[in-house]
Amino acid sequence: MQPIxxxxxxxxxxxxxxxxAALIARMMPVIRKGAWSAQAPGLDFDDAVQEGLIGLFGAVRGYDPSRGVPFAAYAANCIVNAQRDAHRAATRKKHAPLNDSVPLPEDQAAPGPEELAIASENRTDVLAQIDTLLSPLERAALLASLDGLSPTQTAKVLDRAPRAVENALARARRKLRAAR
Incomplete structure (x- = not known):
């Protein structure tokens, strides 16, 4: 670090x-070094750097040269103390719910009335296509598949061969894809 x-x-x-700006540039290695050790859940590296900058600004305002301490040492102490305080605050138990929570996706807004009406119409159209395009076996195989049953389980329920259910499911998918 260059002398100040x-x-x-x-x-x-x-x-x-x-x-x-020159003072910040000269003290940035101290700020970054302290930021690496101050990181915690709720306090990432960039936040710790900001806390260090706040400590540096406080050092600039509060420095008294008559005490005989070099500014670089005084500023380094202010920076480390500010980052340590931020680390201590971030790791308090009262912040645990925020630190351990999972953020909600911002791009998934609740659908409005228009979207719900359109989705309802689309669902009605798909159900009508299922009723008109598919045979009873294909319809039963598709609905069982949508309920999470495997072709083997569906075959037992419908009293059919597993291969017949697999073929019916493949035909149903092919017909619905073509109807789009």
Whole structure:
């Protein structure tokens, strides 16, 4: 880390953005190193870097050169303390439900009345096609398959050969695909 001049520190404290950017660039290795060790559920690397930057800003405002401590050491201590506090806050038991929860997908909104009406019409159309296009065996094999029964289980229920049920299911699928 390069030494930090008194002039750069004063300019940064007065609000000079270029001086503050230079100060951040010089302290970034300390911030990133602390961020790696501060990571926890609820506190990812980027959040820990932000906490380190907040600690650096506090160090710029609160630094007193008359105490005889170099700014780099004081700032490093402020950065590490800010990241440690954030880590401690993120790992509190009161945050456990948030840290352990699974986010809901944002792109799956509940269907509106229009979508429900369209889906109902489509379902009615499909059921009508099943009734008109399929033979009784094909219909029974398809409905049993939709209920989760295997062809062998369906064959026992319908008192048919398993191969006959498999063929009927294949014919039903082929007819419904062609009807689309």
């Amino acid at each position: 001049s008194e002039e750069l520190l004063q300019r940064a404290a007065q609000g000079d953005e270029t001086a503050l």
